[in-house]
Amino acid sequence: MDVFKAIFERRSVRHYLPKPVEEEKIIKILEACRWAPSARNLQPWELIVIKDKELLKELAKTAPYGRFIAEAPVAIAVITDPSSKWHIVDGSLLTQNLMLAAWALGLGTCWIGSMDREKAKSILGIPKEKHLLTIIPIGYPAKVKESHRKPLKEFVYLNRYGVQYFTE
Ligand SMILES: Cc1cc2nc3c(=O)[nH]c(=O)nc-3n(C[C@H](O)[C@H](O)[C@H](O)COP(=O)(O)O)c2cc1C
Structure with a gap:
C-alpha cells in the first residue's frame, strides 16, 4: 500500500473480528517497528507480542478506555527504556510504524494510553525500571x-507564528 493511502485512511479500530492474525503479518509489523528512527539510533525499545486470551482479558481490565483489548486476537506492548532521554519519542515513532504497517496489511489497531501501568507491567512481568508506553491491540476490523x-x-x-500560510 502506498504510504499516503495508509496515512490518510488509517483509523483507530476498537472492534475486531474473532479471526486470527497470520504470523507473516505479525512478523512484517515487527519488522516495520524495527526500522523506526530513534535518537542516536539507540533503539531504546522492547516489544511483547501477546496472544494469550487470558492475558489479553487481564490487560483489558487495567485500561478503562481500552476494554476492547480483550476482543483482539493479538496485542503488542511497547516498552521503552527511561535511561534514554528520547525514549517516549522513539517509542512513539515505533508505534506509528506499527499502526501504519498493520493498516497496510488490512488490520486495525488503537493506541491505548490510559491504563494502570503498574498493574499491566506486573501482569506482563516487565521490570520496574522500564516504561510501558502503550499496548496496541491488533485485529481485523469489525467496525471502523x-x-x-x-x-x-x-x-x-508562514515564516512566523500566527501568519497564515493558507490565505484563501
Ligand atoms: C497518545 C494517545 C493515546 C490514546 N489513548 C487512547 C485510549 O486509551 N483509548 C482509545 O480508545 N483511543 C486512544 N487513542 C486513540 C485516539 O483517540 C485517536 O487516535 C483519535 O481519536 C483520532 O482518531 P483516528 O486515530 O481514528 O484518526 C489514543 C491516541 C494517542 C495518540
Missing part, C-alpha cells in the same frame, strides 16, 4: 469509525 482533523489553515503558519 469516522475520524476528522483540523483544517491546515488552523495550524500552519
